Amino acid sequence: MMRTSAKLLPLCLVAVLAVLPACGGGGGSKTASACPVGLVDAATSPVEIKFWQAETMANADTLLGLVDQFNASQSKIRVSATFQGSYDESSSKYLAALRGGDVPDILQVVDWDTQRVIDSRSTVKVQDCIDATRxxxxxxxxxxxxxxxxxGDLWSYPFTAATNVLYYNARAFEKAGLDPAKPPKTxxxxxxxxxxxxxxxxxxxxIALEMHSWWVENQLARAGQAVVNNGNGRDARATEAAFDSDAGRAIFSWTKSMVDDGLALNVGRNPSGADALLAIGSGEAAMALGSSAGMRSVFAVLESGQYPDVRIGVGSMPAMPGDGGSLVGGASLFIVNRSSPVKQEAARIFAEWLNEPEQxxxxxxxxxxxxxxxxxxxxxxxxxxxxxxxxxxxxxDDLSPDVVTPASAGAVVGPFLDVRSAIVGGLESMLLQGTDPAIALRNAASTATGAIKSYNQRIGE
Known part of the structure; x- marks a missing residue:
């Protein structure tokens, strides 16, 4: 894996977060809290920890079942799980609570908020735990x-991992003379x-396409193209957008031609991810891109009998040729360093239990x-x-290859939602206002770079 040590920056107030001093340069400080070890065994009563989670529907049922199983499996730790809203809402609640409020002992943090949470200097660096416990x-x-x-350091425990896949109606494929066993690859x-x-x-x-940045990021990753500079923000802190490239222009141009020719349905901004998938059920489209994370719920809804003409197939996301790979999306488990040392250790034990093979x-x-x-x-x-x-x-299969590139590792950048908003704004400008794809992409990259520079200035870059 191509990683170098991060450049350390002077401590500074993170005005954008309005919380604790932050550390810049390639991710965060090398002086995060050490990992407590041996305290839970010495505790004379169960250690109670609060777990903030952001799963819904079938995923929530499964996760809460695992929490109950953990609590029943031992007597030293008691986990109380509470739903904190969507991934966006959960991270924002946590960062707001750092100003002065109730914070959890462990929480799910969505991929795009990784850098912001690291910058808050409010969590235990998991690499310390890996080193301390081997x-x-x-x-x-x-x-x-x-x-x-x-x-070069692991900042949280990976937990939920997914990627963009192609959902398609196998019955529609058959009616169109296509082989449902051979979904499109490019x-x-x-x-x-x-x-x-x-x-x-x-x-x-x-196909139904939503105005969301994630599938664009996935296309860039497959093409081997980073979203931001400095190794996608991993070799050093990102300072500008990098997606105004040949690959970016090809993705934008393809999208416009598909919509203009009536081959793709623009379902607009679709925070829940449901509209594109429901277009398959209604017959508005035969395919949609979506997260593999919702697969259990997708099957439950589209094959519930409500849509008798639908039989769902799943394939890898069709993409341009390239030397990258499928992009990881999901959430990891951060341990909060404001908790007492014994609670920090309890949170670590719980996180590692969730990642055991059986769980x-x-x-x-x-x-x-x-x-x-x-x-x-x-x-x-x-x-x-x-x-x-x-x-x-x-x-x-898409995520299991050993090869890791900066593109397939994904971007790490503080104002990730602003970067994503810039990409969506570029798509909307192109599709709704007729802006030339190359110009729309260039404007999106400029907006994203402005957001990155502004964030970095606020943390002392």
Whole structure:
């Protein structure tokens, strides 16, 4: 894995977060809290810890079941899990609570908020725990570990991992003369299959596309193109956007041509991710891009009997040729350093328990997030699921290769939501206002760079 030590910056107030002093340069300080060890065993009563989680629907049921299982499996630690809203809302609540309020002992932090939470200097650096306990990470998928390594160190425990996949209506494929066992692999294939679907009148559009940055980031990753500079923000702190590139222009141009030609349905901004998928159920489209994390819920809804003409298939996200790889998305587990040392250790024990192979297998089967450990993937229960429902194996196959590049590791940048908003603004300018794709992309990159520079100035870069 291509990693170098982060450049340390002077301590400074993070005005953007309005919380504790931050540390810049490639991710964060090398002086984060050390990892407490041996305190839970010495405790004379159960250690109670608060866990903030952000899962919904089938994923929430599975996670809460695991929490109950952990509590029943031992008597030293009691975990109380509370839902804190969407991934966006949960991280924002945590950062706001740091000003003076109730904070958890451990929390899920969505991938795009990794740098912001590191910059808050409010968490235990997990690398300290790995070093202190000689915790073995060799069984973890390298690409999953790489996402949460910043400046060469692991800052949180990976937990939920997913990627962008293609959901499609296998029955619509059959009616259009396409082989449901061979979904499109490239953007050219996707265009050709969309044309056949529309011409056969089996759906009004080939694919439903949402105005969201994640699928664009995934396309860039597959093409080997970073979103921001300095090794996607991993070799050193990102200072500018890097997506105004040949790959970026090709993605924007392809998107515009698909929508202009009636082959793609623009469902607009779609925070829940549901609109693009429901377009398959309504017959507005035969395909949609979506997170593999929601696969269990997708099947529950679209194959509930409410949509008798739908049989869901899952394939890898069609993409341009490139030397990158599929992008990890999901959330990790951060341990809060404001908690007492014994609670910090209890949180670590809980996080490591969630990542044991048996729990990872159960988590995958009940959600759609991939098992992040190879031994979990090899377990009889996961192998049985994949044999009966091979769709659940697609994302794992996409994320399991050992090769890690800066593009496939994903971007780490403080104002990630602002960067994403700039990309969405570029898409909307192109599709709704007729802006030339190259100009729309250039403007988006300029806006994103401005947001990055402003954030870095506020933390003393």
């Amino acid at each position: 915790y073995d990470t060799s069984d973890y998928l390298p690409r999953v570990l790489a996402y949460w390594q910043v400046g 953007l050219d294939d996707l265009r050709a299959d969309s044309r056949k679907i529309v011409d056969a009148s089996v759906a009004r559009h080939g 990872q297998a159960a988590w995958h089967i009940g959600s759609g997030y991939i098992p992040i450990r190879r031994s979990a993937a090899a377990s009889p229960s996961v192998q049985a699921l994949w044999s009966a429902s091979p769709q659940f194996k697609v994302a794992y």
